[in-house]
Amino acid sequence: MKQILNETNMNYAEKCFKEAIDLGINFKINQKVKNKIFDKNMLNQLLEVPINGSEPLKVMEEFKKQILPYCTNFSNVNFMGFPDAGNSISGILGALIADLLQQNLINSSFCAPIATFTEIAVIKWLREIIGYEIKPIKNIWNVGGIITYGGTGSNTTAMLLARENHNTKTMTEGVYNPKDYKVIIPKGIGHYSIKGSLMWIGCGDNVIEVETVGFKYNLSKLKETLIENRGKIMCVVVYVGDSRTMTIDNLTGVYELVKSIDSNIWLHADACHGFSLAFSKKLRKKIKGIELYDSISTDPHKVLAIPYCISALLIKNPEKMKLITSTSDLIMQEDFAYGQITPFIGSKSWVSLKLWFAMKSLGVAGIGKMIEKRCDLATYLKKLIIKSENFVLLNDVNINSVVFMYVGNKNNINDVKYLNDLNLKIYNYLLNEGKYYLHKFSLSDDKGIIKKDATLSPLRYMSGNDNIREKDINEMLNHIIEVAKEIENE
Ligand SMILES: Cc1ncc(COP(=O)(O)O)c(C=O)c1O
8 A cells, every 4th residue: 555654655655755855856946937838728637536546656757747847936046026935945844844743733732732832932933023022921812923824814813803902892793884894004005915804804895095105104194094084993004015015114103193093993014024124133123113013914935935835923912812712622722722813724734833943943143144135136136227228116125126117218208008018018928938937016106207106017026035146137137128129129
């Protein structure tokens, strides 16, 4: 039997796992960003139910031929648009070990006796690094954070906390009037998980978008909105690195304004990207004030070279988790059962082990250096773009991403449609070519760089790969110029 691991097939299992590791390393080191493009017409081949199985190594052969060539290689240095290469050796080690050890963090007594406590340690480390107060941990309600599978999960739990903080009976009685549970987000740069989560948790599509200046809240507009909707706002969300421009909001300014108008409003910092700056002594000052916020979403899988998936929601006042606690004798009503404070998730693997390994191995100082290098590379590209005839820069480079547009010789600088079409064509060309990946999205030109408030289709570079060098960035820009000229001459 070569299917279920036991003492009779250990050597075979080892051979399988070694092959998997060879495959992964070879893929990360040698594969292009995209090798083959998957054609949706090929889907039918994948849909056939495998009635008669075959041994794992045979499946591996099939996988190598039919699946692997279509995978995107986040590790390639030309994968420059999206976080993260996930290449920390210790992070991958933790991920592999977590799957081998099969712990379940729903409870501590019999499913995850030590895993629960290493997870508590990781959350405590993050809380301390970010600047939250640390108190003795005597039970799960003193921990002040949970591990989720992504920023979306962390943000959704934050919205649930905000909802319950606004009206503590909602857990038991439900939402009577969703219009009384409004959430403020900055216009045009909010992540869809806030709007989505409000709809998922019964609060309806009740976000209020407030205008921004330079992708930060316009504080006087924010004040007006807070006053107009007094008593009906349950949360204000700020971005410590928004998904598009990676701008860090005015954390102290927003905090002081909101709390001066209504001290019960829950302040949530979506720091999925920006919490990484807390690891660097040099960069930490950019996120000063984050420790004032009631909750903070962090995504190690976006910024710390850790493989997918891991996010952590940190809570300033750990006891607030009681607001959304659910218990059952199935979870085990015990002091340290995570299942009691982790909404939406039942059984949970030891996802935090990869972060535990990476933090132990790199240390805060090592991670800090890594983040500084990522930010320096973004600044390097920013300077090239500012100097170049061919491009315009659209964001203040606060963290590790650069939003820009190809504008050629600037003859068409005011023709938004022409520039959007051209940049979308560049994006699609790169996607089909498979050599580079730069990200794209729509962005309102709130700085008026091309045309005030026009919707732009820029390209976005992001240093989420620690192997990128300045030379790679030079080559990427030259390649874009060549591609753009080819498109323009068509
Ligand atoms: C600022 C921000 N928040 C939340 C998320 C959601 O994170 P995830 O994809 O891990 O669920 C993202 C993802 O891009 C993001 O950029």
